[in-house]
Amino acid sequence: MVDERKLIQQHLANERTYLAWIRTSIALVGIGFLATTVHITALPMEGAMVNKLAMLVSIASLFLGLMTIVGATVNYYHTRRNINENRFVSSHRIIIYMTSVVLLLLILVMTYLMFI
DSSP states (O other): OHHHHHHHHHHHHHHHHHHHHHHHHHHHHHHHHHHHHHHHHHOTTOOHHHHHHHHHHHHHHHHHHHHHHHHHHHHHHHHHHHHHTTOOOOOHHHHHHHHHHHHHHHHHHHHHHHHO
Protein backbone atom coordinates (compact mmCIF):
# COMPACT_ATOMS: atom_id res chain seq x y z
CA MET A 1 0.00 0.00 0.00
CA VAL A 2 2.83 2.43 0.80
CA ASP A 3 4.45 1.92 -2.60
CA GLU A 4 1.13 2.61 -4.31
CA ARG A 5 0.77 5.92 -2.44
CA LYS A 6 4.27 6.97 -3.42
CA LEU A 7 3.51 6.11 -7.02
CA ILE A 8 0.34 8.19 -6.91
CA GLN A 9 2.25 11.11 -5.35
CA GLN A 10 4.87 10.93 -8.08
CA HIS A 11 2.24 10.97 -10.81
CA LEU A 12 0.47 13.92 -9.19
CA ALA A 13 3.77 15.79 -8.89
CA ASN A 14 4.44 15.06 -12.57
CA GLU A 15 1.06 16.55 -13.48
CA ARG A 16 1.71 19.67 -11.37
CA THR A 17 5.08 20.09 -13.06
CA TYR A 18 3.43 19.78 -16.47
CA LEU A 19 0.89 22.45 -15.57
CA ALA A 20 3.71 24.72 -14.36
CA TRP A 21 5.41 24.34 -17.75
CA ILE A 22 2.13 25.20 -19.48
CA ARG A 23 1.87 28.37 -17.36
CA THR A 24 5.46 29.20 -18.31
CA SER A 25 4.68 28.79 -22.01
CA ILE A 26 1.63 31.03 -21.66
CA ALA A 27 3.88 33.67 -20.06
CA LEU A 28 6.33 33.38 -22.96
CA VAL A 29 3.55 33.89 -25.48
CA GLY A 30 2.29 36.80 -23.35
CA ILE A 31 5.70 38.47 -23.60
CA GLY A 32 5.35 38.40 -27.38
CA PHE A 33 1.90 39.96 -27.31
CA LEU A 34 3.04 42.53 -24.76
CA ALA A 35 6.03 43.51 -26.90
CA THR A 36 3.84 44.01 -29.95
CA THR A 37 1.13 45.91 -28.09
CA VAL A 38 3.54 48.23 -26.30
CA HIS A 39 5.45 48.88 -29.49
CA ILE A 40 2.36 49.64 -31.57
CA THR A 41 0.66 51.86 -28.98
CA ALA A 42 3.71 53.68 -27.61
CA LEU A 43 5.90 54.01 -30.69
CA PRO A 44 3.67 53.92 -33.79
CA MET A 45 5.99 55.96 -36.03
CA GLU A 46 9.37 54.33 -35.39
CA GLY A 47 11.74 53.23 -38.12
CA ALA A 48 11.66 49.97 -40.05
CA MET A 49 14.51 48.44 -38.00
CA VAL A 50 12.71 48.93 -34.69
CA ASN A 51 9.46 47.58 -36.16
CA LYS A 52 11.29 44.48 -37.39
CA LEU A 53 12.90 43.98 -33.97
CA ALA A 54 9.52 44.26 -32.24
CA MET A 55 8.08 41.68 -34.62
CA LEU A 56 11.11 39.43 -34.09
CA VAL A 57 10.62 39.55 -30.30
CA SER A 58 6.93 38.75 -30.76
CA ILE A 59 7.43 35.88 -33.19
CA ALA A 60 10.32 34.44 -31.17
CA SER A 61 8.23 34.54 -27.99
CA LEU A 62 5.32 32.83 -29.70
CA PHE A 63 7.56 30.16 -31.21
CA LEU A 64 9.43 29.54 -27.95
CA GLY A 65 6.15 29.34 -26.05
CA LEU A 66 4.83 26.74 -28.49
CA MET A 67 8.07 24.77 -28.31
CA THR A 68 7.84 24.86 -24.52
CA ILE A 69 4.37 23.30 -24.71
CA VAL A 70 5.69 20.56 -27.00
CA GLY A 71 8.74 19.97 -24.78
CA ALA A 72 6.62 19.92 -21.61
CA THR A 73 4.25 17.37 -23.12
CA VAL A 74 7.11 15.12 -24.24
CA ASN A 75 8.76 15.48 -20.82
CA TYR A 76 5.48 14.66 -19.06
CA TYR A 77 5.06 11.38 -20.95
CA HIS A 78 8.72 10.40 -20.51
CA THR A 79 8.50 11.09 -16.79
CA ARG A 80 5.24 9.16 -16.59
CA ARG A 81 6.86 6.16 -18.24
CA ASN A 82 9.89 6.43 -15.95
CA ILE A 83 7.67 6.54 -12.87
CA ASN A 84 5.80 3.45 -14.02
CA GLU A 85 9.09 1.65 -14.69
CA ASN A 86 10.51 2.82 -11.34
CA ARG A 87 13.40 4.71 -12.98
CA PHE A 88 14.79 8.18 -12.39
CA VAL A 89 16.17 10.26 -15.23
CA SER A 90 17.45 13.78 -14.64
CA SER A 91 15.68 16.68 -16.40
CA HIS A 92 18.86 18.38 -17.57
CA ARG A 93 17.68 18.87 -21.17
CA ILE A 94 14.63 20.91 -20.26
CA ILE A 95 16.71 23.01 -17.87
CA ILE A 96 19.23 23.76 -20.62
CA TYR A 97 16.35 24.55 -23.00
CA MET A 98 14.67 27.00 -20.61
CA THR A 99 17.98 28.70 -19.80
CA SER A 100 18.57 29.16 -23.54
CA VAL A 101 15.02 30.48 -24.03
CA VAL A 102 15.39 33.05 -21.28
CA LEU A 103 18.80 34.19 -22.55
CA LEU A 104 17.54 34.46 -26.14
CA LEU A 105 14.51 36.51 -25.13
CA LEU A 106 16.67 38.69 -22.91
CA ILE A 107 19.05 39.36 -25.79
CA LEU A 108 16.16 40.14 -28.17
CA VAL A 109 14.47 42.52 -25.72
CA MET A 110 17.77 44.25 -24.88
CA THR A 111 18.50 44.68 -28.60
CA TYR A 112 15.03 46.10 -29.15
CA LEU A 113 15.44 48.52 -26.24
CA MET A 114 18.79 49.72 -27.57
CA PHE A 115 17.17 50.80 -30.84
CA ILE A 116 14.11 52.64 -29.51
